[in-house]
Amino acid sequence: DAEITQSPRHKITETGRQVTLACHQTWNHNNMFWYRQDLGHGLRLIHYSYGVQDTNKGEVSDGYSVSRSNTEDLPLTLESAASSQTSVYFCASSESQGLSSSPLHFGNGTRLTVT
């Protein structure tokens, strides 16, 4: 079955370190998204991509970057981790952007703690 896999599941890092969270999907979806989930805020969009070499900023993109070199992967990089970036991060994918009704398929999340 197709799936979307995030790694690692848990990560503890120190302030100022660069951290990369991996996301790999086998749905062959063009669209991929990164969200962070925080208590009281729901899910907020960090970055998204509509295809290879395409990246876009979301609602809370400061301090984060992504790159899309192939269809399957959208790694999320924290350039210099801050305590405010302690959160649970979810990767998601969906079909072509022309289908506004296409739902998201989510990974199981990465819990990141910045100390």
Add this chain to the structure above:
Amino acid sequence: AQSVTQLDSHVSVSEGTPVLLRCNYSSSYSPSLFWYVQHPNKGLQLLLKYTSAATLVKGINGFEAEFKKSETSFHLTKPSAHMSDAAEYFCVVRGAAGTALIFGKGTTLSVSS
């Protein structure tokens, strides 16, 4: 611009009683609307979606939602709650094709025996 408001942050029901989770939306376009469920330490799973077809949408696990344009609402209901329904529920809106989904802040559903 699109936005979504979940009117209750926490709902508590007894097993076997009806569930009502409320959601209001705002959209400049004819919206696509979704409900997702998240069980502890899990990713989000699609419960149901509205895409301008029938206004009453049936989803998985006995849930359904009714799209009411005049009230800009998309409330989630279930006739009889089960213990396994205890989870976080998110109402989600997407506007024009190509725009990212906007999530509500979530409603925690607790089910007591």
